[in-house]
Amino acid sequence: MNKFRKLFAGPYIVWVIGFTVLPILMILYYAFTNADGALTLQNVTAIAEPIHFKALLLSLRLALECTVICLLLSYPLAMILNGLKIKKQSFVVFIFVLPMWMNFMLRILAWQMLLSNNGIINSILQTLGFGGIQILNTPTAVVFGMVYDFLPFMILPIYNSMVKIRKDVIEAARDLGANNGIVFFRIIVPLTMPGVISGIIMVFVPALTSFVISDLLGGGKVLLIGNVIEQSFIKGMNWNLGSGLSIVLMIFVIASMAFMNSHSKETEGAAVW
Amino acid sequence: MVKKSIERIYLILIFLFLYLPIAVLIVLSFNNSKSRVSWGGFTFDWYMKLFQSDRIMNAFYTTIFITLVSAVISTIIGTLAAIGISAMKKKGKAIMLGATNIPLLNADIVTGISLMLLFVKFTKLGMSTVLLAHITFNIPYVILNVLPKLNGLSPNTYEAALDLGATPLYAFYKIVWPDIRPGVFSGFLMAVTMSLDDFSITYFTKGAGINTLSTMIYTELRKGIKPEMYALSTILFLIALILLLLMNYRSRENKQTVHIERK
Numbered sequence: 001m002n003k004f005r006k007l008f009a010g011p012y013i014v015w016v017i018g019f020t021v022l023p024i025l026m027i028l029y030y031a032f033t034n035a036d037g038a039l040t041l042q043n044v045t046a047i048a049e050p051i052h053f054k055a056l057l058l059s060l061r062l063a064l065e066c067t068v069i070c071l072l073l074s075y076p077l078a079m080i081l082n083g084l085k086i087k088k089q090s091f092v093v094f095i096f097v098l099p100m101w102m103n104f105m106l107r108i109l110a111w112q113m114l115l116s117n118n119g120i121i122n123s124i125l126q127t128l129g130f131g132g133i134q135i136l137n138t139p140t141a142v143v144f145g146m147v148y149d150f151l152p153f154m155i156l157p158i159y160n161s162m163v164k165i166r167k168d169v170i171e172a173a174r175d176l177g178a179n180n181g182i183v184f185f186r187i188i189v190p191l192t193m194p195g196v197i198s199g200i201i202m203v204f205v206p207a208l209t210s211f212v213i214s215d216l217l218g219g220g221k222v223l224l225i226g227n228v229i230e231q232s233f234i235k236g237m238n239w240n241l242g243s244g245l246s247i248v249l250m251i252f253v254i255a256s257m258a259f260m261n262s263h264s265k266e267t268e269g270a271a272v273w
Numbered sequence: 274m275v276k277k278s279i280e281r282i283y284l285i286l287i288f289l290f291l292y293l294p295i296a297v298l299i300v301l302s303f304n305n306s307k308s309r310v311s312w313g314g315f316t317f318d319w320y321m322k323l324f325q326s327d328r329i330m331n332a333f334y335t336t337i338f339i340t341l342v343s344a345v346i347s348t349i350i351g352t353l354a355a356i357g358i359s360a361m362k363k364k365g366k367a368i369m370l371g372a373t374n375i376p377l378l379n380a381d382i383v384t385g386i387s388l389m390l391l392f393v394k395f396t397k398l399g400m401s402t403v404l405l406a407h408i409t410f411n412i413p414y415v416i417l418n419v420l421p422k423l424n425g426l427s428p429n430t431y432e433a434a435l436d437l438g439a440t441p442l443y444a445f446y447k448i449v450w451p452d453i454r455p456g457v458f459s460g461f462l463m464a465v466t467m468s469l470d471d472f473s474i475t476y477f478t479k480g481a482g483i484n485t486l487s488t489m490i491y492t493e494l495r496k497g498i499k500p501e502m503y504a505l506s507t508i509l510f511l512i513a514l515i516l517l518l519l520m521n522y523r524s525r526e527n528k529q530t531v532h533i534e535r536k
Binding site: 005006007008009010011012013015016019020021022023024026027030073076077080081083090091094095096097098099100101102103104105106107108109110111113114120148151152201205206208209210211212216226229230233239242243246249250253257 | 291350353357372390466486502
């Protein structure tokens with residue numbers, strides 16, 4: 001029976017080979033050859049060029065900032081949501097997934113309007129007597145946009161893992177004399193670790209590799225590694241260089257995930273690979 | 274008491290943060306002024322103009338077509354794959370899950386570029402390449418939503434049905450389907466959401482002359498976004514709101530969690 005059922009995966013296996021494995025081989029091929037098709041390492045080592053290296057460092061810095069802010073915002077939020085005792089978990093998911101149905105680029109553009117020097121937020125601040133804020137076209141604005149776009153991907157896994165914590169475990173701890181602090185650090189934090197790890201990966205990776213948000217909120221002044229890659233494909237038509245830099249980016253993505261997973265040995269179910 | 278009010282304020286602030294730009298876009302869609310900062314009175318003009326704009330309506334139809342077709346195909350392939358994977362032994366399962374994670378974990382830009390490099394080798398970029406790309410990144414969401422439901426299923430009931438004379442198809446429909454249906458459904462919904470919101474992968478795999486709403490907005494960025502776009506996104510948002518509310522109301526009895534975690 002099982003033999004027969006396994007066949008159901010057949011179309012998917014073909015699909016994976018054709019559209020997941022093969023494309024990666026293609027990008028590897030382009031990355032390690034030059035325009036004439038000769039083997040070279042140039043496209044990959046190009047990351048050391050000052051302009052590329054600076055973009056990579058900035059991407060890493062902004063992605064890290066974005067991830068930390070998302071985590072700091074999401075954890076208390078997940079605890080509050082969990083405390084609300086909403087019977088239907090799907091309703092909470094619904095609230096955070098719904099914004100995605102309005103085109104993300106338009107939503108980021110709306111922030112651009114809100115944050116602009118003569119935008120709504122500044123005019124409110126000024127009428128209240130505070131000085132205006134001028135964050136548009138700075139890295140801060142880019143981090144802001146990333147946090148906005150990726151926050152649901154941090155909240156939902158943490159919330160899901162928090163809902164799963166059984167009441168009896170916490171009650172047992174209290175019966176045994178644990179105070180709030182101990183319950184939090186010895187029970188809630190460890191049990192939500194898989195959610196936290198999965199949230200961190202889901203925020204850090206897209207933040208590290210995004211190029212649209214920096215384009216929209218950075219006003220062309222914030223150059224991330226994603227922008228460099230995009231430009232080498234679209235504007236420069238240098239596919240080999242773009243592929244080489246993509247490989248470097250992939251290595252960073254894999255390394256950051258390996259790092260996260262090595263720190264979650266004790267937590268079951270967080271394995272990514 | 275103080276703790277409660279702080280919690281409430283915090284919830285409201287996060288809620289504002291998520292929905293403020295959406296409110297802005299909805300307000301702008303009724304704004305009788307091309308300016309994006311001043312209010313020029315209430316109007317339905319942009320909604321009228323929207324339906325006369327071939328460009329926008331074309332991009333809209335393309336988006337809906339790609340979203341629905343890719344979601345349906347990926348739901349079918351993904352559900353079948355989940356059934357197959359759940360029957361595999363430990364090692365095969367691990368390999369398949371690893372492969373499933375690749376499109377989820379890889380950067381969108383890298384996925385888009387690698388697919389483009391493959392496509393241009395064999396064919397011309399166009400509608401079909403965008404579809405193939407969307408199906409590729411949608412299948413994992415379906416598998417990850419269906420698989421947990423299958424794992425909780427006892428294989429004995431299905432075999433019992435066969436022993437009692439049910440055909441495999443009938444047994445599947447009566448025994449397996451009711452249990453995995455919520456998973457298939459949320460997988461489909463997730464696929465629709467991701468497809469609708471995608472920009473990067475579409476951007477790299479689309480040919481000239483084909484635009485989804487996202488790529489059209491991106492190309493018109495420098496010229497300024499037309500207010501008709503706000504009108505269209507408002508309509509889309511309201512449709513989504515109503516649909517999701519209805520579904521939420523209907524699916525009361527089965528507690529379903531949408532798995533968007535990348536595990």
